Amino acid sequence: MLGFTLAFIATCLHVALCFAVAPLLIGTTNKLRAWLLGRRGPPLLLPYWHLAKLLRKSTVLPDTATDLFTFWPLGAMLAMAVSVMLIPGYSTGLLTGPAADAITIVGLFALARAATMLGGLETGAGFGGAGAAREALFGIFAEGALLVLLLAFALLARTTNIDGIANDFRAAHLGISVSLGFALAAMLAVALTEAGRIPTDNPSGHLELAMVHEAMALDYSGRLLALLDYAGALRLLAWMNLIGTIFLPFGMARAGDVLSWPLGLVLWALKLAVMAVALCLFEVSRAKMRVFRVPEFLGAALLLGMLASVFLFVAARIGA
Amino acid sequence: MSFAWIVIAWPFLAALVLGLAGGPRAGAIGNAVACAVSFALSLALFAYGGDGLVATDALARLFGTVSGFVGLTASLVNISYVMGDAARMPVRRWRLYHALFQIVLGASLLGLYADNIGLLWAAMEGGTIAMTLGVSLYRSPTGLEAAWKYFILGGVGIGLALFGTMLVYLAAQPALGPGLRAMSFAALAGQAAHMDGALLTLAFLFILFGYGTKAALVPLHGWLPDAYAEGPAPLTTALSGLLINVALLAILRFRHLMQANAAAGGSAMHPGPFLLTLGVASLFLAAFSFSRRRDARRFFGFSSIEQSGLVAFAFGIGGPVALFGGLLHMLLHSLLKPGLFLALIRAAQLRGAAAPGFYAFSHLRGLPHVNKYAGWLLALCIFALAGLPPSGLFASEFIIVSQTIQINPWMSLPLGLGMLLCAVAILRQIGPLLFAPAPRETYRKAGWEAHLVTLHLLLVFALAFLTPPALVRLLGQAAGALQ
């Protein structure tokens, strides 16, 4: 009973923190990027004000849109929200843990992607359609690569449940193995694509012809745009949680004992910060690539993923 | 003087009368009446039976009845055919035509009932001559050419068959000695073990080529498609299938002699390979000849080649069940094919005239626009020919294929491929026939003849899937005896 209560509290804490922190993460990355580019950059809390402003603005409905126009942003946001709830952040053993199957997560990402694409096609505007088409193209390779990656982790942890993987990796101190290196590289590639960051997409770019995610949101305004932006923030957080849980599982708290929570929380914040920094460093050091280079980029990730699982086999054979 | 003689003699008498008197209409009606009588007689034969030269067995009676039935329906449709076509020929030739009709029927009955191989040969010869005259009846250049082909090839076949017959007689000498007994199927079958096997094999070869010509097995088929396409349809298409039956049964019986001799340790070779070769050749040639046919009668001529090839194949596979399948297939096909041709004649009449040259598929496109019943009936007949369920042929083909698998697995490869190609080629014709847009024309009555076709179709279905146990027993015993 106590265990359940604790788990319940931990879960609520996790959910609350994630939802609260997500815009801050965006703000942080923007700030960091600005600094790295030698500018002052926007205030950290700007995303919150932005969301609040959008909520207060009145929402316009394009005359060529159908009744489902308002549905897509909500769908995208909900899908991302659920996946954020599922992916463990600072602690393992949450109530949502059992449902946090990696494949379910992939499915939820796909759901969010589908909703965004449909939103882009909604008004029948050229840019939205182009963005949706490109998103579809990226998604094809990203999903393939992601599944192959999961195979590597599943083989190591003998489960496909993220929570289980986290537990397993935290317990068994896996050294730096070749396969995990491959897996990490591939994972990062997929994450960058899915989260719509450079080099595949430019979150702060506003050249319509080059946009992917932005293009699909062109016709949205007011609270609907707020939903979309928030979904974007959640997406970034979800990916960071995912990478953190799998590759940096050390120090994660256990829902069972309260004493491990503080450390878990601190470490979680640190991990997020580190990942944000790394992300910004990468982004400022790279240029956005042409749309049709992206499949090659992701194809390479897919092969890396396969190599990872193959190397796992070799490692298991040679007992390394 | 046994009852069988009456059954056989009746059509010839009728031919005499029809040949000497009566105009087209009277002749047609008289012809129908005569056919009805011989159908009744062929049924009665089950009760009485024959002896001596015409000691018939159950199989012969069965197919005799089929011949009677086909003759009857053909003669009924023939009435309207003659009505529509009377002006094309002088009265004399209509008399000849009806006489030929009866002669062909009589010849096929004689060939079926004959227990004597010499008599069988004579029947085949008579049939050949009658058919030749029938094919050339319209005196058109194509008709004469077809008749000429028929005659040359048929004549050669008859000659070879006679040679084979004499060889059989000679082969029987050690067992039966000189005299009539050495020419009686019953006696031969009884003594097959003691016959000169090597000579018997040679004899079978000539028999196969002789009667194989009549059964239109490739490469002996040269006469058939043209002959089918010329001459008055009721005679040269609907009725001519009967002679094919006679030929196939003859081949079956001679095959049995050889088989029995080989089985009893005689020096005869196994008849299988010869039959299988011709059967497969027929299947494939037919399959590839279908696709460019324009004339429906020629098209279905090739399908007859395919079917007799299939039956020969079944006989070649051997074994009681395969023979059962072959016989069943013969039975069903000899009911289905005339029905199809009757439907075809009716369709051609609905589209204008039923004389040769009016049977191009292009004439028949979109037939349901003229008459739904007739159109779908024809389509059903063609469909049934392809051997997909619910067509009756499916049952027999299923048996044949399954037996092939169990007895001679590798032969099932060419068999399956050939049947596949043939079926597809046949099915191809249905689409345009049913669904092609037709020139707007007045809706015309199907006429009572259409019901005859329906009757044929129903019979094919019923005999295949609701087979009366008596028939199963009959065919089973025949197959067992002739295995």
Added chain:
Amino acid sequence: MFGLPGHGMQLHLDALSILFACILLPQTVAAALAGMRGSIAFWVFVLGMALTLAAGDGFTLIFGFELMSAASWLLVMQGDVKPATFYAGVAIFSGACLIPAIFLPASSLAFVLVALGAGAKAGLAPLHSWLPRAHPAPPAGVSALMSGGMVKIALYVLIRYGFVVLAPAQQPWWGTVLMVAGAASVLVGALRAVLEVDLKTALACSTVEHVGLIAVGLGVALRAKALGDATLTGLGLEAALLCAVAHGLFKPLLFIGAGEVKHATGTLSLNWLGGLMRGMPRLGALMLLGAAGMAALPLGPGFAPEFLLLHAVIQAAAGGGILARIGFSALLAVLGLGAALALAAAVRIIGIGFLGRPRSLHAAAAEDARRGPFIAMALLGALCVPVALLPGLLLGVMTPVIRLLAPDADTPPLTYAPLSLLLLALLAALAAGFIQTRFGVRGLREVPAWHGGFGRPPAWLPFGDPHTQPSGAGFAEPVARVLGRGLLGAQGQDPSEHFLLGPLLRGQRRAVRLAERVRRATIRERLAFVFAALVLFLLALGLGQGG
């Protein structure tokens, strides 16, 4: 009594046939409602499928199977004569493969024949090229039943023989064969589903993909069964059967919907549709549900099978040698690509066909689905809901079937809980709603859309210039550019047509020419044939007896 002369026909029902009968029933009702009630051929078609399921002996099985083929052939021909012949050829081919397989003793040859026969009828690569041609041809109800039902019947035969009848001779590589064929189908089917512009053809291609998924599941199970891996067998079978059930619901739904679109707009080309959600909202909603199933999205009917299938493959990759490892990770990649392609195809159908602006006046003037078809679709949609939300329950119901197919298979509990996901989503929605009501303003103001800077269209284009929004082909263009050229070649032709069908047709043409030469022979030449044959046989005889 009816049946093979002297034998009759035996009927026999067991869990497997009952399961497939259950798959068949709703779509039959739906198709009947969708306007096929009056057609005799349709009911013969259904009868054939039922007979195949109820068959207790080989004859009945083939009889029903071929009856089904024949009837569906007639129905296809009513729609379009051209693909009908090709279809008939494939149908008879599968019959010609199955009959021998039935009479052969349990052996690998028999299995190969079954795989060829049933696979050809199910549209399993590389024998699938007929399916995208034949399935769209007939009226919608028949297309629905062909895609949702007939294909399943073929798979039923495959399962029946692969798992039950031929079990004594089973080999691991049987499963591998199925997996390879399945993977190929998934890839080709899904890719073509994205590229095809015709709505029904795209749906048919997606059927090829789903058949591939089922085949992969069956292959995994078959291999595992032969290797004696109980869990994996159970997983694979669960995946395959659940996929069959789900596909049997949402695919007919989509096909009937496509039929209604055709009826309302007169076209099925995505390049001329668009904005249908406005004119036909009820239909659009149901199509959305079906598309969610087709794209295997979570909370949709199609996700649970995909989930199980991926789990099965991952688990299979854990065991076995290096080759198995590489093979299964490649399979996983293919499945991932396939899933994402299916998603793209579904998004394209909904987004291009039902959202956006109408691309033709017909599309603009479309009226909602007629009563019968709508009821049919509603029925199927309603049945989709339990499949989507209670897959665990369904699997529990299926256990007898799995027991029948693999007596020692154990079925692990499903770790995908749609209801809990739904609960979480509801919570999030509530939170969002609360925030919205607390801080936001409500209300929507309709304004002219911003067409990316295009000028206002002329008055005679009430919905704007169709060419300023992406077309069906345009949406698929990036995929075509990246994947299509690679997999389907420059002209986007299906490999099986290019490498399989083409050569066959050429050979047939050559043979026909030869046959014509024979037919054109003069009398003398025909005599020469006879004579040559006679001499040859005589020679054979002489040598046979002399030596």
Added chain:
Amino acid sequence: MSLTFSLAHLMGGIILLCGFLQLSQRRLAAMITLYQSEALVLSAAALWQGFAQHELALYLTGLITFALKGLLLPWGLREIVQRFGMIRAVETALPMAVSMIFGLALIGIAVLVVLPSTEASLSLTREDLAIALSVVLLGLLLMIVRRNALAQIIGFLSMENGLVLAAIGMPGMPFVAEFSVALLVLLAFLVVGVFLLRIREHFDTLDLSGIEQIERRGR
């Protein structure tokens, strides 16, 4: 008895020789003459067999053969040749030498097939059978290598002679006379057929390769 064999044998040989020589002839007249001599020898053989076996049917056969085939048919054929002015040489499908080599090969095959296959049966008919078979095959060959209808008919006739030769060789075979009559009917039809076709002016030549009407009209 041996005299019976040797005589029957001799006649058979002569018939075979005639059949073989027909292959080497280009002119119809010569073929007809050869055929006539063939038929005459055949009738003699039939009569001799009848005498040897005391069979009335064989006598009858011999007489029929003599009257119809020995006299009537040749006359008819010559009539046709006269009427249609076919005195010039007939064109052949194969070179003479080749067709004659074929003929030899056929005789070889006939012997090969018959001699081993009749060990068990009565020695009397052995060679007779071989000869008859070769005559039949030669007749067929003649039908194939000649482009002229009349020549083909002559081939048919000599083939039929071979049949009758075989028939009379059979010990105590019933229906021999009937068979020969039936065959005669066939032949009569053949000749009359040619006559009719010619007279009705349907084909301007009897060269059969010229009458492929069906190719031009519907298939």
